[in-house]
Amino acid sequence: MVARPSAVAFDVLETLVNLAPLRTRLEEIGQPAQLLEPWFMRFQRDSMALTLAGDFGSFESVARQALRTDTGHTASEDEIGYVLEGFGRLPAYPDAEPALRRLSEAGLRIGCLTVGSAENTALCLERAGLAHHVDQVITAEKAGTWKPAPSVYRVAASELGTSPGDMALVAVHAWDCHGAKRAGCLAGWCERLEGRHGDVFTAPDVSGADLVQVAERLLRLSSD
Structure with a gap:
């Protein structure tokens, strides 16, 4: 049985924030x-x-x-x-803040794992009202490589003070979740962007119609 993670790293662009503007x-x-x-x-x-x-x-x-x-x-x-x-x-999606808040209130450490710049990401999270829920921002530049290289997810887990197997990556991109799974992490996929999970990618541990549903399902994983 899959154990509940102690930390969750969220993708930022298209997952937490909307590129439309x-x-x-x-x-x-x-x-x-x-x-x-x-x-x-x-x-x-x-x-x-x-x-x-x-x-x-x-x-x-x-x-x-x-x-x-x-x-x-x-x-x-x-x-x-x-x-x-x-x-x-960029503005946050409506489901972003409640999902982050739910996980944070449950005692999980929250990170953002992004290909964006550290400066833009920090500014974006602050403006979007998400920063106070986030313990750590990990950028591709900080990790020294881009997603979906396995090391980027392992760096994120280390920065959040845990092991890859005890961290979940949450994203709207199936390829990102696949990368996390291949690195030994858990994955929560939100169907908002792609609709159906591509069958060429490793299945996530949980999925949901929005980020709140994904968060709730991560919390329901076994704590044994």
Whole structure:
């Protein structure tokens, strides 16, 4: 029987906070709002590609280069910087705060494991009213590699003062949960983004329609 974790690390971008306001910033620099999805996907792909090649690039450098490419090199560096600044001002999803609060009140340590920059993540969590529930923020840059490399989840567990097997990763991305499982962690998948869990990925330990349901199901795991 799977034991209840003592710590939970939440993915941030698309799991705790909503990227949608970045559409407005894209429009304000003369780019189409629908560029958000391909740009974010390119950013994630390029980050993973660097990891597979044994290299590392900062959030700012990889996100900036991806946006240069997806705008067809028509956006200025100042305009790209304006869009990137928006990551620090993203709003939380409605289920984020109650899920964090529920786990924190139950005595679990709460972390955020993100590919975002430390500065933007701290600002975002503060503005979104989530920071006071979070014990630790672990970035890809701090870990020295990108998700879903196994070491990034192990670093998160260490930073939260526990072992991988005693930490759960919560995300809306099945690939992220898969990475956590492969690293020996537990995983809680929220179906808000993808609808159905991809069968090419390792099944999570719990899943739910929203983050609150995922949190409740993690707490119901055996404490033996």
